[in-house]
Amino acid sequence: MYKEKKNNACILPVGHARRMPSVDIEFSDITYTVPNGRKDSKIILRGVSGQFKSGELTGILGPSGAGKSTLLNILAGYKSTGIAGHITINGVKLNSRRFKKLSCYIMQEDLLQPKLTVLEAINFSADLKLGFHVDRQTKDAIVNDILETLRLTNARETTTERLSGGERKRLSIALELVNNPPVIFLDEPTTGLDDLSSIQCIELLQRVAQSGRTVVCSIHTPSASIFAKFHHVYVVTAGQCAYRGPTDGVLPFLQQMGINCPIHYNPADFVIEISSGEYGEVYVEKMVSAVDTKCPITPISRSPKCQFEIDDKNIKIPWWDQFCTLLRRMMLQFYRDRSYILLKISLHIFLGFVIGGLFLGIGNDGSKTLFNFGFCFACLIVFLFIPMLPVLLHYPFPLGLESRSPVVDPQLYVPTQVQLVKREHFNRWYSISPYFFALTLSTIPVQIILSLIYLSMVYFFVGQPLELFRIAMFFSTCIVCVFIAESLGLAIGSTLSIVNGIFMGPVISVPLMLVAVQGLGEQDPLPFYRLVPMYLSYIRYGLEALCVAVFGYGRKNLPCPPEEVYCHYSIPKEMLRSIGMVESGFWSNFLALVVILIIIRAITYYLLRQRLQPNKTFQALHLIGRLVKSHLSMD
């Protein structure tokens, strides 16, 4: 159980705790600027300084738009560009990589993995954050300890979608407490909670802080009882600091400025009203200019034992442990999503009937050989859109929600995968590569099964040759195309917003389809400038492989129905010649598809990585994009 032991902040007195250093954060002259319009830039923080100590619950207060979340995001490392100033951790210059190992950031929106119970969610968090070298018994003790402390024991079997607002928030905190981080940042933890849940949430944070952690949260108009629970308050107004110090020092500070808080008035409301300029700008200026003299930053005395030291080896969880846990979690979530599975199976059966019905019995009809070509093309189109579209919806950032909370009922809000991964990756639950490999592996069985359902229906309905090697060639080509389309969807979805992704999906797909069927029936060879785009489209390789599987490899002439006078294309070789595929081989096309799949998968991995952890080039591209956007919106 959590015991309150404020004096010895160096060793956390939490039942499951490893020895963790106490961490004091100091920052001076932090300025944050964002580009604004053509030549302009907007200053959001104007040289703010302060210190947040271990063992204290600090509240960052201020009117809306003052810069509270921005300050929190900068200290947590969530924002890393456009910042000037100094941040030190226990007196040592901030090394953001190392600091992230000591801290966690609980965002305003409760981004919880769907289709998991509370117990499963926290167990997966324990496996990811502690690895497999901590035995199950110890993990169970930790999990029970946290569930009890956060009053989640009764909800342990409830799925995350069914939790109340307060329970969701407590679970978000619980998931991060598993590895006992010494620093916890929270962006407006009480937003969306009722009064009682808000008080309980802040009480919990107070207890967590008193166990030796540094807990910092931005908070919007707290009630008097919530305000009183903070040990330390930092007031921000228009990007400047208007007060920093103990909570009970706020009113004396205001008195020194010549402002008396009316009796029975909430001091939090009062200080926010004053700092927002409701009583005149003169008081705001007075507060800002008095901060350095009346609330000076005093050096923190630290015992030598509490030096800032992290043992990287102890914290690093093996790649394999992360991969196995993520794969298990993905499979469980997929299995739980029964309605989605049923929908997908029904969709494939429905399409099987539609496409099978459209091309019914043409497979062995010498007068309908061209239709058979159309059937191969239709299969590739089905396997372009059907795997791609769900990924486009499932993955992206919804517009405008990258760092802000969704203004929707949390019960109805379904975060997209990239948002969830961004939160977990930022809090160092796992690296991107085990996630990506687990994602790749988890979709393979289901995509194969769904494709087999559709293919076995249409292949039979259409009356294609029932020769094993042709079936194997046809099915394997289609399945590789499914994975290519899925990877394309993932690449687009993990890079763009839903609206842009849904637009870009077809914008990329339609040219891919069109360039693949160039030159059909033309006698002259295609010029180079038409050949290049044709062979850049994976659909061309798919089409050639399917046509060769159906018509190649010495297939005998197809029977011509008695009512037809002459069936020109009943000779398979003639058919291949007229569509320009007589010299195509199956294996070269299949190999080309596999190479394309590997390349697209590698690009997808790179794009996802840049989305979650952008390098300098991507940061610059992002900045240019924002400048262009603001240019266009000004015109």
Ligand code: ADP
């Ligand atoms: P608070 O959390 O105090 O409500 P924020 O820190 O979210 O305020 O934002 C402070 C101000 O900075 C707001 O006016 C907001 O509109 C502005 N702001 C924040 N981020 C950006 C950005 N990327 N571009 C332009 N303005 C921004």
